[in-house]
Amino acid sequence: MTASVHIVGPQFSTFVRSVQLCCEEKSIPYTLGAEAGGRPLAIHSPEHYALHPFGKVPILLHGERRLIETPSICRYLDAAFDGPALQPAEAWARAQTDQWTGVLAGYVDQALVRRYLLEFVFPKGEGGAIREDAVAEARPGVDRVLALLERQLDEGEHLVGDDFTIADAIAAPMLDYLAGLPAAEELFAETPRLVTYIERLRGRPAARRVLVAPDLGRD
Numbered sequence: 341m342t343a344s345v346h347i348v349g350p351q352f353s354t355f356v357r358s359v360q361l362c363c364e365e366k367s368i369p370y371t372l373g374a375e376a377g378g379r380p381l382a383i384h385s386p387e388h389y390a391l392h393p394f395g396k397v398p399i400l401l402h403g404e405r406r407l408i409e410t411p412s413i414c415r416y417l418d419a420a421f422d423g424p425a426l427q428p429a430e431a432w433a434r435a436q437t438d439q440w441t442g443v444l445a446g447y448v449d450q451a452l453v454r455r456y457l458l459e460f461v462f463p464k465g466e467g468g469a470i471r472e473d474a475v476a477e478a479r480p481g482v483d484r485v486l487a488l489l490e491r492q493l494d495e496g497e498h499l500v501g502d503d504f505t506i507a508d509a510i511a512a513p514m515l516d517y518l519a520g521l522p523a524a525e526e527l528f529a530e531t532p533r534l535v536t537y538i539e540r541l542r543g544r545p546a547a548r549r550v551l552v553a554p555d556l557g558r559d
């Protein structure tokens with residue numbers, strides 16, 4: 341099996357960044373980009389659907405192996421490669437990590453990214469305007485999720501206890517984007533632990549390479 345992996349997807353994607361963070365945290369050699377097998381891969385092309393039946397990214401390529409779904413990819417990288425463990429060994433803490441990984445990649449992604457953030461990043465209003473009604477409609481869901489994360493951070497420095505896990509790798513890119521919005525100060529006004537947590541995540545050497553640099557120039 342080859343020592344390096346390829347992450348298929350654009351670097352701006354939150355889920356691609358989560359997989360990239362796992363590689364960086366574990367020092368796994370990787371390449372990243374919207375290509376596969378040395379050829380550009382157009383989103384939603386037949387070639388894309390051949391690699392991912394739902395036409396999403398990321399897709400992990402490791403030698404002959406192909407894997408989809410960010411939580412599964414992160415768990416695989418953690419299990420198959422050396423480097424610092426990104427999941428607790430103890431059964432209950434591991435189950436909590438799995439739980440949060442699923443919650444983040446599902447409900448939290450929907451509320452923060454799909455329903456809210458994407459309204460700012462890819463505005464769908466007339467003339468490319470932000471749809472203020474869609475933003476207002478999505479906002480209660482954002483507030484609920486941020487309050488939930490704030491409560492969870494009462495228990496430790498990261499989402500599951502004190503150590504960085506794949507749950508944090510999934511949370512980091514979406515929270516980083518959210519914290520970059522003009523409305524961030526108001527969004528996070530009631531969640532001081534979350535603000536500190538985002539700064540903690542952003543300060544990790546791996547995160548500095550993934551969240552800040554839009555293009556690492558990797559090929």
Ligand SMILES: N[C@@H](CCC(=O)N[C@@H](CS)C(=O)NCC(=O)O)C(=O)O
Pocket residue numbers: 353354355356395396397398408409410411445
């Ligand atoms: N359940 C998937 C979700 C992946 C996903 O939604 N990726 C987004 C990019 S962050 C995507 O592929 N968007 C393109 C599309 O929906 O067509 C996972 O965990 O990897």
